[in-house]
Amino acid sequence: MSARIWTGMALAGLSLALGAAGGYWFAQQHMTSMPTGNAEATPVSQGERKVLYWYDPMYPQQKFDKPGKSPFMDMALIPQYADAAADNAAISIDPSLTQNLGLRLATVTRGPLANSLEVAGLVSFNEREVAVVQARAAGFVERVYARAPGDVLQADAPLVDLLIPDWAAAQEEFLALKHSNDAGLLAAARQRLRLLGMSTTLISQVERSGKTRPVLTLGSPISGVVQELDVRTGMTVAAGATLARVNGLGRVWLSLAVPEAEAGAITRGQAVEARLPAFPGEVLAGTVDAILPETNPDSRTLRVRVELPNPDGRLRPGMTAQAHLSRSTSQSVLWLPSEAIIRTGRRALVMVAEEGGRYRPVEVHLGQESAGKTMVTQGLTEGQQVVASGQFLLDSEASLKGLEAPVAPEPMTKATVPLHEAEGQVVAIDNAGVTLAHGPFKTLGMPGMTMTFPLADPALVVGLKAGDKVRVSVSQTDAGLVVERLEKLGGQP
Structure with missing residues (x-):
């Protein structure tokens, strides 16, 4: 083999050796770190610089208290110097x-501080706007107008014609006494008509016309939707029997499913913006009408009722909506x-x-x-x-690199955590804590309900029993509400 070939091989070997050495030096210079884990090593002097510990750059989380060979890789451990700690507490990027x-x-x-929440909702009837049509006296159904459940009616739209035989006899007697010029007897007869269920308007019509009116036409008291119509022509009905039920559409309810974790941000009267797929681009304004006291055990949501105006009757029960709730504070x-x-x-x-x-x-x-x-x-x-x-x-x-963010101090100590108070009654006491039927926690915006609270100290329930009325003070933690104070109200044995 020629000398030129031998020389080339020698140069190549030297280059590889220098490359390996350079790579190792580069790893030493760039893969340093300052872990802040739970292992602490006593500083050791190495020349004039103090060494905190030695580590393998490929496994920087493992620290060693003396130099040597890495048990993980075929390389020497690298020292971590005390004066390099500040520089290695962060990552440097060009x-x-x-x-x-x-x-x-x-x-x-x-x-x-602003609370903003997007939740889904479902339009339903306003159960406060309901009219019930009943028979004022026993009679027979002579006619049922062409109505059916689901029909939208205007106020005073006729529903049923009812023949009441007792009214005919009473009206005949009233008309006969009208010509007797006996004011006392006429007043008594008029009072009898009222007691039989006749309206003042109907009595006046009989008195003016001089003719009996035994047929009563019952109409819808309000504008709305016919929910029930339990009457047919020829039926006999008793006094007080329900013939129809009408639900108004002037205002409807939007039932929202609010996550349990967000329930504290909802208050009665809070403004709500609703958007319905049926009316794209249109925003309907409403207010929170009620926060129902029960939570859905399956979805862990609280039911919030929003009242929406519906003057033109476009909002129909069963429609879906997306509601936006927001509240700002100072x-x-x-x-x-x-x-x-x-x-x-x-x-x-x-x-x-x-x-x-x-x-x-x-x-x-x-x-x-x-x-x-x-x-x-x-x-x-x-x-x-x-x-x-x-x-x-x-x-x-x-x-x-083994960098860990230092643990942040707690934002509040136990003594400075705000407490939220309410009054309630002890329902049960067990190992899980105390179950209370409590009133609203006004500072939390939390309505009254019955729920089980863990205790900060088991001694809080000493001397208490089911049925005792108490004043409870709770703190808000990551795990939920915890009872800090439990005081029996005065006047109890």
Whole structure:
């Protein structure tokens, strides 16, 4: 083999060796990290710099208290120096690569606290606008007008002609006494007609015409839909029998299914905007009429009733709608784009952008969500820049480097957590807590209902029994409402 070939092979081997050494040096320089896990190592001097621990760049979550060979890879452990900790608490990216990685930033802003909720609803009859048509006296059905359930009627539209024999005899007697010039007897006869169920208008017609009117025409008292028509020609009906039922359409109900977690934001009288597929582009305004006390056990939703005006009768029961409920307060809070949040299951994180292309994971405590934004109660300040797109790429890089966001302090201590009070009655006491039939928690916007509460201290129910009236104070936690105080009302044994 020639000397030229040997020389070429030697140069190639030298290049490979230099490349491997360069790659290893590059890994040492760029794959450093500062984990903030639960393992802490005593600083060790190495020359003039203090070493916190040694680690394998491929498994940075594992820390070692002395140098050596990695048990995972065929390479030496790398030291983590104390003076490099601050620099390694964040991920550094060349600003020129930001656009290539698809990173998009958003600003933490401050604004009023607003509750906004989109829920589905179903139009139904207004059960408060119902008219019942009954027979005022026993008689026979002479005629049933061409009506059927589902027909829309105007007020006073005729339904049934009823022949009442007792009225004929009483009216004949009244007309005979009219010519006797005995005012007392005439007044008594007129009173008898009223007691038999005749209206003042009908008595006046008989008196003016001098003819008996034993046939009564019953009409619809209001405009609306015929719900029931339980009468046929030739039937005998008793006094007080229900002949028809009419439901008005002047105002209808929109029944909304509100998630249990959002029930505290709903109040009676709250403005609602409804949009129906039947009328695209049209917004109907209404108000919350009632918050029903029962929760659907299957869907865990609360039924909220909204009253909508329906002057032209276009809204028909059975139509579907999408309702928007909103409420603003004077309280100013921090808002963060919801898309910027990384939810790990245990915590919520965001990637905060710093100067020089550095990105740091920060744990945040969150509040309610509205219109694509989420309220921040702890962890950020107004004006900070957070990553709204591409944050999961940075989070993956942080995990590979062993970076963890420090645990954020609790926003409130136990002593400063606000308590919400109501009065109620003890229904049952068991291992799960105390079951109370309580009145409304006005500060929560929560209506009265019967539910079981966990206890902050089991000693709270000592001396209490089912049936006792109490004043209860609860705190709102991540696990729900917890009883903090339970006081028996005075005057009880």
